[in-house]
Amino acid sequence: MTMYFRFFLFFLTMSTLGAWAPAFGADQMTYDLGQAVARGLEANEGIKSVRQALNASKLGVKSARGAFGPSFNVKYGYTHYNEPSKIMGMQTSPQDQWLFGLNINQPLFVGFNILTTYQKSLLAEDQTKSQLNQAELGLILEIQTNFLNLLKARKNVQSAKDSLTRLQSHLKVIQAFYDVGLKPKLDVLQAEVDVASAEQDLLSRQNEVDTQEAKLNTLLNYSVNSEIAYVGELEYAPFSMTFEECLDLAYKHRPDLIIAEQSVEIARKDSKISASGLYPSVAADFDYSRQGDDPTVSGSKYQDSASAWQVALNMDWKVFEWGKTYYAYQQAEENALRLVSEYNKSKTDASYQVKSYFLNIQEAAKRIGVNKTGVEAARESYRMAEARYQAQVGTNTDVLDAQSSVTTSEANLNQALADYKQAVADLYYAMGQKNPALDIR
Known part of the structure; x- marks a missing residue:
């Protein structure tokens, strides 16, 4: 019996440990901005789809190369x-x-058809690589945008909590004055209304946080209910690149411009393929x-x-086909010219986009400085209004107005910080540069 009893205890112990092991061993996953982007690029289904298209284009190159050999x-x-x-x-x-x-x-010799088709397949592969780069840049920007919105929402939650704390503290002061007959009931009621409004605002701000976290989870290919800690702060760092440097990078690296240029080259290859029918x-x-x-x-x-x-x-040699081959060649030539015009337009649009985001960075940077001063002034004004009220020389309206100014100025600062980082993210996207962690230089 002793042996069986020991075996039973051993089995029970191991079963219990096995049941609790996941709870003990499961650490909450933590991602900063750079890690979140890396995870998204690895796991996002949209990126996987473009990578599969790239694999298909590589096989297309091998197929076109096979046409050089004998059958x-x-x-x-x-x-x-x-x-x-x-x-x-x-x-x-x-x-x-x-x-x-x-x-x-x-x-x-088939009128340069085989050679041109092979060259076209190489261009198609390069174009798919550019499309993959464009898709990755788009995903990076989307993750960064949602991450920044999450950080802003968290700062707004903290601001809402501070606002609620100030209003609750003020309500206690008013209630104490009212209890001894120094303040009217109207002041108490006004303070209670503001506290209720602040509580509602806090709930709304917290919902924004939950929504942004769920969105980030989906971008990283996790369940919307996954418990993931996204860490980071909205911090200001000066952007030192000049507009000319940004524009030069955009002209060299923007995938949409590269794709447009490759489309022109592919169209010219199509034109040459169409002309191959004119040769023996x-x-x-x-x-x-x-x-x-x-x-x-x-x-x-x-x-x-x-x-x-x-x-x-x-x-x-098909000597005459009533212009069938000739007009097909002319059609391909016109299509190539159309794509050249579209490329030039895309280049102009890119320069405007870079300029717009560059100006947004400068504007947001100025707003940060202004709003920092505004926050300090609003907080000092609130302290003075609260002190005057407690000294019976200020009004309840003065305190509530000062408190509202603090909340508004903090929200403006949070928005300016988020707008600055967002403008930087937009500019890197417009330049065709991958900057997962948004390291500002």
């Missing part, structure tokens, strides 16, 4: 004739014939055949040799 065609068949061939009453061929044939065809096609052929009256194609008594071969050089 091999093998055939094997059986034919039965209802009557054997005869000459002067003598049979000259078997009634049952088996045939094996091999053809090797090597294109020598030249190919070499090698044919080898065997025949016989049984499946081994080993010949028959009616044949001197079971096999034969030949080599041929052929040229095929």
Whole structure:
């Protein structure tokens, strides 16, 4: 019995530890901005889809390269004739014939079609790489935007908590004055209304935090209910790059401009492919055949040799097709010119976008300085209004107005800090630069 009892205790202990192990071992995942972006790029389904498209384009290059080599065609068949061939009453061929044939065809010149198609496939692969880069930049910006909104929402929650604390403290002061008959009931009621309003505002601010966390979870391919700690602060650091430097980077690295330029090159390749029909096609052929009256194609008594071969050089040239090829070539040329115009327009739009975001950075930076001063002044004004009220020389309205000014100035500062970081994120996106952690230089 002792042995069984010990075994039972051991089993019970291990089962209990196994049940509690996940709770003890599961640490809450923590992400700063850079880590969140890295996770998103790794796990986001949209990015995976573009990567699969890139793999497909690589296979397209291999397929186009295969057209340079010779093609091999093998055939094997059986034919039965209802009557054997005869000459002067003598049979000259078997009634049952088996045939094996091999053809090797090597294109020598097809109007630059094969070469141009291969070059086009290389451009298509490069274009897909640019599309992947563009998708990654878009995801980075989306994660950064939501992350910054989360940080702003948290600061707004803290500001709402501070506001509620100030209003509750003021309500206690008013209630104490009212209890001894120094203040009217109206002051108490006004303070209670403001406390209730602050509580409602706090709930709304907290909901913004929860919403942004859920959105970030989905961008990182987690469940919306996942408990993930996103850490970071809205901090100001001066942006030192000049507009000319930003514009130069945009012209060199923006994936949409690169894609537009590659589209022009692909269109020119299409034009060249269309023009290939104006040239002759030249190919070499090698044919080898065997025949016989049984499946081994080993010949028959009616044949001197079971096999034969030949080599041929052929040229095929469609001299006239009523302008079909010529107008197809002209159509492709016009399409290439259209894409050139679209590329130039995209370049102009890019310069405006860079300028706009650059100005947004400067404007937000100025607002940060102004609002920092405003917050300090509002807090000092509130302290003075509260002190005057407690000294019976100020009014309840003065305190409530001062408290409202503190809340407003703090919200303005939070918005300015978030706008500054957002403008930086937008500018890096406009320059085609990946800056996951938003390290400002």
